Amino acid sequence: xxxxxxxxxxxxxxxxxxGFFKHVFSDPALAADELCxxxxxxxAARIDWxxxxxxxxxxxxxxxxxxxxxxxxxxxxxxxxxxxxxFLLEHQSTEDWWMLPRIVDIESKMWRSWxxxxxxxxxxxxxxxxxxYHGARPWRAPTDMHTLYALPDDLGAALGTxxxxxxxxxxxxxxxxxxxxxxxxxxxYARLCLFAMARAAAEDFxxxxxxxxxxxxxxxxxxxxxxxxxxxxxxFRAHRHAAPDTVRQRIAAVVGPEHEDIMLSVADQLxxxxxxxxxxxxxxxxxxxxxxxxxxxxxxxxxxHIAARVAAAGLADLExxxxxxxxxxxxxxxxxxx
Numbered sequence: 001x002x003x004x005x006x007x008x009x010x011x012x013x014x015x016x017x018x019g020f021f022k023h024v025f026s027d028p029a030l031a032a033d034e035l036c037x038x039x040x041x042x043x044a045a046r047i048d049w050x051x052x053x054x055x056x057x058x059x060x061x062x063x064x065x066x067x068x069x070x071x072x073x074x075x076x077x078x079x080x081x082x083x084x085x086x087f088l089l090e091h092q093s094t095e096d097w098w099m100l101p102r103i104v105d106i107e108s109k110m111w112r113s114w115x116x117x118x119x120x121x122x123x124x125x126x127x128x129x130x131x132x133y134h135g136a137r138p139w140r141a142p143t144d145m146h147t148l149y150a151l152p153d154d155l156g157a158a159l160g161t162x163x164x165x166x167x168x169x170x171x172x173x174x175x176x177x178x179x180x181x182x183x184x185x186x187x188x189y190a191r192l193c194l195f196a197m198a199r200a201a202a203e204d205f206x207x208x209x210x211x212x213x214x215x216x217x218x219x220x221x222x223x224x225x226x227x228x229x230x231x232x233x234x235x236f237r238a239h240r241h242a243a244p245d246t247v248r249q250r251i252a253a254v255v256g257p258e259h260e261d262i263m264l265s266v267a268d269q270l271x272x273x274x275x276x277x278x279x280x281x282x283x284x285x286x287x288x289x290x291x292x293x294x295x296x297x298x299x300x301x302x303x304x305h306i307a308a309r310v311a312a313a314g315l316a317d318l319e320x321x322x323x324x325x326x327x328x329x330x331x332x333x334x335x336x337x338x
Contacts, residue, residue, distance in 0.1 A: 020234040024193045028052045031073055031087055033186035038130060038171045048078050062113040084125045095141040100148050103129050104166050129168035134197045138175040143167055173198035178211060188215040189227050200238035206250045213254050220259045232266040287318050299331050306331060
């Protein structure tokens with residue numbers, strides 16, 4: 001079963017991973033951290049990483065009209081020249097056996113677009129494909145075209161460079177342990193994001209958090225709240241083995257109560273988003289559950305007569321009560337006029 005099949009079955013949506021990955025690694029500095037960690041050292045040492053920048057939007061749009069998770073960066077070698085780094089997130093639950101033909105197709109489109117922008121050029125830029133994979137099982141599909149050809153060794157040697165050659169760098173997060181991931185020379189936020197992508201859906205994810213205390217403290221203590229908020233939004237949605245409040249409490253136990261406001265803010269945003277989405281779809285049961293969860297967190301255990309009133313309410317009442325509950329000081333402030 002592919003990731004798309006899981007998504008249709010009601011598990012994690014593709015857009016969750018796409019959006020999180022692109023939000024994090026569209027930052028050239030964080031992308032450079034990841035690339036330095038996975039590229040062959042001899043190659044990484046030759047790239048001018050501070051000069052890395054996103055490829056022009058016109059170039060990217062011409063190649064990736066139908067894709068949302070691919071990131072393309074333009075850089076240069078220290079000795080001169082240009083290198084295009086194609087940074088692709090593959091978030092299937094099983095590996096894609098046909099990744100290599102897809103890469104060949106996209107590389108061809110990239111070169112075609114580059115030639116249109118540089119009609120006088122006589123050389124092509126280098127494209128280095130990197131696939132970040134965080135499926136449930138280690139990647140087993142070919143990463144080199146010669147393997148996909150499945151030729152006998154003697155025939156492969158006879159063909160030599162006459163056969164089309166293509167390979168990609170694979171960062172298989174499933175195949176590395178947490179210690180190895182923490183040891184990477186990367187920004188703490190980038191390491192945490194890769195950890196979340198690789199482990200947040202696992203049942204033992206919350207038990208692993210204590211080992212990441214140093215990284216969590218660095219991210220939560222930073223003046224920019226966007227980083228902890230984006231990490232929390234992804235984690236709350238990706239971890240399906242515990243309620244969001246439980247996840248919040250376990251994270252708070254690691255980073256300390258002084259950061260509780262960030263976690264509550266994200267939780268409120270997700271509840272509001274879920275409430276609004278449910279109204280659009282007419283999911284009354286889901287709205288009641290979200291509303292009762294909000295009441296429980298703000299005012300404690302919900303009395304039976306209030307729960308019964310919520311259970312019998314229509315969408316109009318639920319929407320009005322939800323708006324009141326955002327700033328209400330007590331349950332009476334919400335229900336006294338009803």
